[in-house]
Amino acid sequence: MPEATFGVIGGGMMGEALIARLLDQGIFEPGAVVVSDPQAARREVLHHTYGVQTTSDNQAVVDAAETVLLAIKPQMLSAVAADLETPAREQPPLLLSILAGVPLARLEKEFSGWAVVRAMPNTPATVGAGVTALAVGETVSATQREQARAIFASVGTVVEVPESQMDAVTALSGSGPGYIALVVEALADGGVAVGLPRATALELAIATVRGTGELLHQGDLHPAVLKDRVTSPGGTTIAGIAALEAGGLRSALIEAVRSAYVRSKELGQS
Numbered sequence: 701m702p703e704a705t706f707g708v709i710g711g712g713m714m715g716e717a718l719i720a721r722l723l724d725q726g727i728f729e730p731g732a733v734v735v736s737d738p739q740a741a742r743r744e745v746l747h748h749t750y751g752v753q754t755t756s757d758n759q760a761v762v763d764a765a766e767t768v769l770l771a772i773k774p775q776m777l778s779a780v781a782a783d784l785e786t787p788a789r790e791q792p793p794l795l796l797s798i799l800a801g802v803p804l805a806r807l808e809k810e811f812s813g814w815a816v817v818r819a820m821p822n823t824p825a826t827v828g829a830g831v832t833a834l835a836v837g838e839t840v841s842a843t844q845r846e847q848a849r850a851i852f853a854s855v856g857t858v859v860e861v862p863e864s865q866m867d868a869v870t871a872l873s874g875s876g877p878g879y880i881a882l883v884v885e886a887l888a889d890g891g892v893a894v895g896l897p898r899a900t901a902l903e904l905a906i907a908t909v910r911g912t913g914e915l916l917h918q919g920d921l922h923p924a925v926l927k928d929r930v931t932s933p934g935g936t937t938i939a940g941i942a943a944l945e946a947g948g949l950r951s952a953l954i955e956a957v958r959s960a961y962v963r964s965k966e967l968g969q970s
């Protein structure tokens with residue numbers, strides 16, 4: 701296999717999102733990317749869509765690439781790592797792991813001698829609107845750290861956090877798109893309940909969530925200030941908010957993050 705700069709082990713949803721954006725932005729050429737996945741159908745899609753090299757052999761990725769994105773399920777980690785040998789080169793590859801819950805210490809044990817970065821991106825990465833938190837291992841050089849930042853910057857915003865915060869990040873921004881998708885779907889259902897056509901209701905719900913996010917971001921507003929601005933005395937919004945409070949929306953979201961945090965910790969042990 702020709703020399704590759706960037707390798708991906710696990711060409712699923714997140715692996716593909718990263719590959720697509722890195723190529724789109726010219727950070728890597730297709731010929732410099734190699735992806736391993738046991739599913740022939742995934743390899744076909746990735747090769748034909750992006751022109752990247754594909755293989756079913758994870759060792760071939762490790763042997764060829766200077767930087768390896770690990771994008772398998774956390775439950776697969778021990779089995780995948782056990783089959784890999786560190787290539788005999790001056791500098792072992794830089795490992796970028798996006799596995800939920802898996803701590804740096806475990807990655808550094810499974811990939812002994814490698815420089816390791818633990819990252820948590822999220823699905824808006826697919827459209828370049830993601831946010832990725834990074835926790836950087838002790839043996840990662842300044843150049844490797846910049847490289848990790850540049851790779852994840854191709855899919856959105858990058859923040860560095862202490863590793864102790866990574867399970868919390870996973871529970872909030874990693875899983876968050878799932879929570880918000882549920883909110884959007886429910887808002888659209890509400891629109892349908894009061895007579896809107898489904899397509900109109902969904903378009904309005906998406907635009908409302910998107911616009912509110914932009915306003916909070918660009919306007920640098922506290923959410924409570926925005927809520928107060930929308931809420932006319934005796935008006936419609938306070939009637940809706942009273943129903944949300946009665947339904948326990950806030951505590952449901954807090955508990956969602958708490959439950960996901962617990963699950964992230966469990967996955968790290970699996």
Ligand SMILES: NC(=O)C1=CN([C@@H]2O[C@H](COP(=O)(O)OP(=O)(O)OC[C@H]3O[C@@H](n4cnc5c(N)ncnc54)[C@H](O)[C@@H]3O)[C@@H](O)[C@H]2O)C=CC1
Pocket residue numbers: 709710711712713714715736737738739742758771772773774776780798799800820821822823874
């Ligand atoms: N989906 C999400 O929103 C996010 C996922 N993550 C993390 O990203 C990782 C991947 O998640 P997804 O892309 O959603 O999963 P996915 O199921 O779409 O992708 C996993 C890929 O790994 C491949 N695979 C299975 N066994 C393998 C092996 N032995 N060697 C190489 N490849 C193998 C599968 O065929 C599949 O294509 C997980 O660890 C998850 O925690 C992180 C942030 C967000």
Ligand SMILES: O=C(O)[C@@H]1CCC=N1
Pocket residue numbers: 800870874875
């Ligand atoms: O559900 C999961 O486990 C992954 C990690 C964060 C988002 N999806």
